[in-house]
Amino acid sequence: MASLQEQLLKAGLADEKKAKAIRNEKKKQRKQQPKGTVQVNEAEVRARQAREEKAERDRQLNLQRQQEAEKKAIKAQIRQLVASNRLDRSRGETSYQFVDGKKIKKIFVNDAMVDQLSRGRLAIICVDDTYEIVPDKVARKIMERDDQAVIVLHDRKTDDQGDDDPYAGYEIPDDLMW
Incomplete structure (x- = not known):
């Protein structure tokens, strides 16, 4: 079999002068390369780069999927905590207003809940x-998982004795003078 160059010469598509110039150019390129270096195939380099880019994209997608799965798990935990610990407010007659974002919301609760x-x-x-x-306590557990789920949680005051107040049963008279 004849080489492609010889076939082109026979067909008349190339002349002997150009073929000789190309052979000389190839020889010069081979001599200029230091020994021990292998010619790097551009196709292999591109293929390797494409594999590395695809692996990086896959890592990013996997990381994003893991984060979404974690968010779903946290929401499920919050739903479960609320479902098992929520208080019944079906008999609420007093409206309690609070701010959610930029809107004022209202729910009905009883006086003790207010x-x-x-x-x-x-x-x-x-x-x-x-x-x-x-x-x-449940709200604080929920805050550990997601701060934005807790809408209203006032700080407890140190002087608030609440249920342990020994004077809770005594009313303060309105006409008390000091």
Whole structure:
């Protein structure tokens, strides 16, 4: 079999002068390369780069999927905590207003819940666009998982004695003069 160069010469598509110039150019390139170096195939380099880029994209996708799975797991934990610890407010007659984002929202609770909400013993949680009332300990557990789920949780005051107040049963008279 004749080489491609010889075939082109026979067909008349190339002349002997150009073929000789190309052979000389190839010899010069081979002599200029230091010994021991292998010619790097551009196709192999591109293929390796493409594999590395694809591996990096795959890592990023896997990381994103893991983060989404973690978020779903946290939301499920919050739903479970709220479902098992929410307080019944079906007989609420007093409206309690609070701020959620830039809007003022209103829920109906009983008078005892209003007092406990203001003292920081109860908290309002937003789960699946509904508002639930839970004890403060549960709210703090939820805050560890997601700060934005807890809408209202007032700080407890150190002088708030609450249920342990020894004078809770005594009323202060309105006409008391000092």
